[in-house]
Amino acid sequence: MKRLNTNMAMVALAAMVLSTFSGCSRSEAEAPAATSSGGISPQKFADAVHAVMMADRTVYAKQVVTRLKKQDAPVSPSEYWQDEDHTIPLPAQMFRMGAEIVNEDPTAGFTYSLTSQWPLNPQHQAKGVEVEGLKFLAENPGENFYSEEEIAGKKYFTALYADKAVAEACWTCHNEHANRGADYPEFKEGDVMGGVVVRLPID
Numbered sequence: 001m002k003r004l005n006t007n008m009a010m011v012a013l014a015a016m017v018l019s020t021f022s023g024c025s026r027s028e029a030e031a032p033a034a035t036s037s038g039g040i041s042p043q044k045f046a047d048a049v050h051a052v053m054m055a056d057r058t059v060y061a062k063q064v065v066t067r068l069k070k071q072d073a074p075v076s077p078s079e080y081w082q083d084e085d086h087t088i089p090l091p092a093q094m095f096r097m098g099a100e101i102v103n104e105d106p107t108a109g110f111t112y113s114l115t116s117q118w119p120l121n122p123q124h125q126a127k128g129v130e131v132e133g134l135k136f137l138a139e140n141p142g143e144n145f146y147s148e149e150e151i152a153g154k155k156y157f158t159a160l161y162a163d164k165a166v167a168e169a170c171w172t173c174h175n176e177h178a179n180r181g182a183d184y185p186e187f188k189e190g191d192v193m194g195g196v197v198v199r200l201p202i203d
């Protein structure tokens with residue numbers, strides 16, 4: 001019992017630290033584990049849902065897209081899958097369509113999206129704290145970005161996770177894409193191509 005009380009005190013302290021924290025970023029190591037009410041902190045929540053998103057994305061890319069390609073299957077990923085027969089959505093499109101469903105669901109309690117300074121899809125244009133977050137991710141490899149922001153009078157906890165050029169397909173497709181703007185970078189292996197944003201309201 002004593003141990004539990006100590007833990008609860010630590011949790012309460014961590015929650016206090018979290019509530020005073022505003023508008024800056026820090027590494028995962030400093031993350032509070034839970035709030036005083038016994039729930040998980042916004043940061044833990046964001047990290048957890050991000051882990052699920054990335055797992056789903058990896059499985060789709062490896063076990064569906066790459067597998068079909070290896071088999072020379074008569075089905076292939078295409079950006080224009082809605083207009084073309086025997087095609088399936090690109091991983092980024094799968095990701096966005098899932099995000100759109102969650103973002104329209106008032107019971108979900110959070111929203112998520114892809115973001116970039118140089119988006120192929122203008123819907124992903126970085127805005128507000130995302131701009132600062134992308135800069136931070138590019139300058140601090142291996143770290144995530146956590147911040148708070150106010151949108152339309154409401155306070156949000158916003159987390160950004162780097163989306164890196166991990167496979168050759170990433171940079172070849174993006175670098176050659178028709179939607180690339182005049183200032184589009186020449187992406188190469190390891191570059192931060194954008195970020196995944198997780199945003200949840202806090203009071």
Ligand code: HEC
Pocket residue numbers: 079090092093096114115116118119120121122124163164165166167169170171173174193194195
């Ligand atoms: C075959 C082409 C293709 C490949 C391969 C590809 N992408 Fe994309 N990517 C796109 C398209 C098209 C979009 C816009 C999708 C949409 O929302 O309609 C996009 C969107 C994105 C975005 C959001 C910003 C934007 O440009 O709209 C990021 C970040 C991103 N991709 C990173 C990656 C990474 C990292 C990889 C490799 C793991 C990758 N992409 C592989 C075509 C590709």
